[in-house]
Amino acid sequence: MKLQQRMERLVNAVCEGMFEREEVISVALLGALCGQNTFLYGPPGTAKSLISRRIACAFANPAYFEYLMNRFSTPEEVFGPISIKALKEDRYVRKTEHYLPQADFAFLDEIWKSSPAILNTLLTLINEHTFRNGEQIEQAPLKALVAASNETPDANQGLDALYDRFIIRLMVGPIEQSDNFERLLACKPTEAAIRVDDSLIVKADEWAKWREQLHEVSLSPETLTIIRLIRSELATRYDKLKVYVSDRRWQRATQLLKAAALFNGRSETNHSDALLLRHCLWTHEDNRVAVNDIVEQAVKNSGFDSGINLAQIDAEKESLEKEIHNELFSATDIYDTQIINGHAFFKVKNDFDNTRIGSYIFIPLDNLKNTHEFHPTSETGNELNYIVCQFDGQGTCRISMKSRYGSFNFKPEVLFHKGDKKPNINKRLITSLAESVAKTREQLIATLNKIEKQCQGYEKKLASIFVPAQQSALAIDGITEQIARLKLRIKDCERLEALCK
Structure with missing residues (x-):
């Protein structure tokens, strides 16, 4: 079974009985597969904890830890109780078995309501994958942490460093489609524990192997263009949106893109993978929609990498047009x-x-x-x-x-009159200008042919387990517009050549 087919079946198995949660589950599962943490944002009762439990079911024999945080939560409830036996021996050691330090997967609900003592220790655990237990530094096997809350941390709470470790941020809202809501009412309560076929379930050695294979996936020129466009727009609109994306977040977000390409059977990222940045860059509810729009517009505007500097070509063509008009037509009466x-x-x-x-x-x-x-x-x-x-x-x-x-x-x-064709023109100069325009036109035609060839069958390549088809279609819309703009440039060159005859 091919990896792409296996991942598609695995996502379908994990999503069984869930309504309008396919994208959230698939992206959160992708995060777990590449070792990235996920923050689920949404009101109570939207199956956030159920999503986390389902994701854990995709892995073989996971040590799973789950806890509902509150302001009275103690470190003992999250990291394990103090060993009385060790304490009698004058050693401060926690019994971490069945608690977060020994978990492969964890779900922390209402994470921002917890105490600073817990959150500071948590930051070290998820960042370094280590836990200081008395005098010993223990390795934490945590593969992925899913946290949830109906709020995002305020800027003055000192939680920026911890919040930045959640590379994936997903909005989990109530069911919107009435038919899905009615199906939810009609069916029996959704079970958290499901049985996933052994041929689909992820083993520990596979997980480690895929983590290594991620480094063999390359970022396409189009992906880099999209990132460049997004960074530029976020910088331009910083005063309004207040969105700061750290270098670490960019680096880990690209790991998510590479993972999407890998599990879709590709060795290079494409436009649909870049759409996952919608879930990585927003910080608060008030900028979530704006950041989503910025990412989608960047994907649409990027088109294919043309291999030429179109802005420079446009400037050269404009300069040639001015020279042609100055030589052929009267600038004044x-x-x-x-x-x-x-x-x-x-x-x-x-x-x-x-x-x-x-x-x-x-x-x-x-x-x-x-x-x-x-x-x-x-x-x-x-x-x-x-x-x-x-x-x-x-x-x-x-x-x-x-x-x-x-x-x-x-x-x-x-x-x-102004604009009339001059009776005496420098034919040698006009011939030279026409040749320059023809050279530009030929360059544009070669670029057009290259992009049209790339576009053939590209819609199929955009199909992704982790991105809805209607979102991936944005890339096709952008490429179609790119082709149309190239054709207009070619027509404009033909117009200038006709003037020179």
């Missing part, structure tokens, strides 16, 4: 002017009955956009101060003489 002493002038026919002025007067082009009065010049460049000119802001100039009331209007002739 081009007027019929004449150069006098290095300056451009409008040549205006003299409509005044004054022969000493000459047949033409000349109006500076620079005054076209101004509305103040000015004097034109003669053909020799001398200012005609007895003639007053003024543009109206709409392109028409009123020309009048001081000594008489007569006047006439002049509207400059536009040879080429």
Whole structure:
């Protein structure tokens, strides 16, 4: 039996008789398989303790410990009573058998209600997997700890270090679907202890072997891109969300992703594995939904690793487009002017009955956009101060003489309007620009072909025991959008090439 098939059957066996708990159980079981601790967050009566007991049933002969914490809990109730015999011999030793220090799996309900003395010892136990029993340091065989509460620890309680050790944080809410709720009412009470087939149950040597095999699983470029996008967004929104993710949490969260890939029969992580980060990064109820959205959006935005810098290509394409437009099209209106002493002038026919002025007067082009009065010049460049000119802001100039009331209007002739194609262009430059655009287009086409090839059958590869199918579909949506954006870039290159012809 393949490992993926075995894990799928094991999850189904552990979930038997449970309603709307499949994802919670599968992810918590995945955490136990890779040695990560799980925090179950939710109101009372949502089967949190039952989930923990079911997970323990997936392992062979587990030493299981369970305790409901409260503010009156004592270390003796969690770590074992003091040995009276040893105490008589002047030794302070606990009898740890059947208590947390000797447990393979443990469930601590209402964990944050416990005393600091218990929680501080617990931190060392789950972090170092050791327990100081009198003068002896005992190895703790704890494979996974599941804790539960209907609250998250406040920032000022000094519990950040312990809370950070719970890499997996799962919301366990009431049953939402009415048909599932009715089935719950109709069926007999769900049993905590179930019998799992021997061919499915996890043995101690297998568990140790799989822990080693995790290191052979690699993080895909897409997974690293997703993590980079998430870190960037969390940093941007830190002031609002107050989500800090330690380096240790990131490292152990990626172990969870690798485990998901391993038990799904893959040697490399993919988009669906990265979706498990939804259960690893939130800290409190008020940022849980926002963090979930950030992870999902990062998975959608990542697409496939294209192997090229699309931002750089976009910048180069934009630069080429500007060069092409500057060479092919007029950036401004081009007027019929004449150069006098290095300056451009409008040549205006003299409509005044004054022969000493000459047949033409000349109006500076620079005054076209101004509305103040000015004097034109003669053909020799001398200012005609007895003639007053003024543009109206709409392109028409009123020309009048001081000594008489007569006047006439002049509207400059536009040879080429802004955006018109220039009559004389540098064909060699345009050919060179077109070749650069074609090179960019070919690079984009090669990338498109690569991504479309990767996309073939990828939906099947995204199928995961630990992630719902509708969540994995986000990756396909993102890849589809990535392909569409590449096609638009290619069309844009074709448009620029057509302009150059």
